[in-house]
Amino acid sequence: MVEAEHSSLSGLDEPRLIEDAGPALRVGRIAAPVLRDLGLRLVRVKVYAAAGATVQIMAERPDGAMSIGDCERASTALSPVFDVEDIMTQAYRLEVSSPGIDRPLVRQSDFERAVGHEARIEMAAAVNGRRRFRGLIEAVAQGPDGPGVRVLLTADDKSQMHVELPISAMGEARLVLTDDLIRLALRREKAALKDVRRATGHAPKAAAKPAKLRTNSKRKAAVRGAAPEPLEPHEGDSDGR
Secondary structure (H helix, E strand, C coil), X not given: CHHHHHHHHHHHHCCCCCCCXXXXXXXXXXXXXXXXXXXXXXXXXXXXXXXXXXXXXEEECCCCCCCHHHHHHHHHHHHHHHHHHCCCCCCEEEXXXXXXXXXXXXXXXXXXXXXXXXXXXEEEEEECCEEEEEXXXXXXXEECCEEEEEEEEECCCCCEEEEEEEHHHEEEEEECCCHHHHHHHHHHHHHHHHHHHHHHCCCCCCCCCCCEEEEEECCCCCCCCEEECCCCCCCCCCCCC
């Protein structure tokens, strides 16, 4: 029992090696301890100012799960804290979601679980004259600059090469949505449903899509509404963010 609790706490305290920048960095530092108190850990923060301000919080449990209930609890806890901290100078919409299937990779354990899958990586500084890489994650190991990732790159002519990329030097890293990744997500969901069935004697309704909750968070406004809404794996900008 003590060992299980230690493992859970270690998962919650595992640092993000790829952090946010700009306004998202401040929001993340405010959000992280609030989420930790709920047994959740911060994944990424996105702040969109165009077409109505939106603050998007991606979070998860240490095991990678994130339900609509978790989103609701996180939104309820974060909204008043954000208002007190005055994170935005205008009315904004708060979105709390799971990382999704094609998730951002921000911790060493994220990359370790992603071994065997394809990822899109953008470095903060060029490596061998380039900053953007897309390839198969083959291994994660300690290097001179901390944990690093070995990526197998395949060129248009089918030639292949390996590149070693330190995680701390990455600006963005994200899984690429592939058929193999979708099949893995479905197998994990099926296994989780079996575990719940054994524990409770009945199966809950399966969630076919990652959880997401949008909350209209209006500073100095009297009404704050919330409605659960599913997140499509492909939602986001052209880079899947």
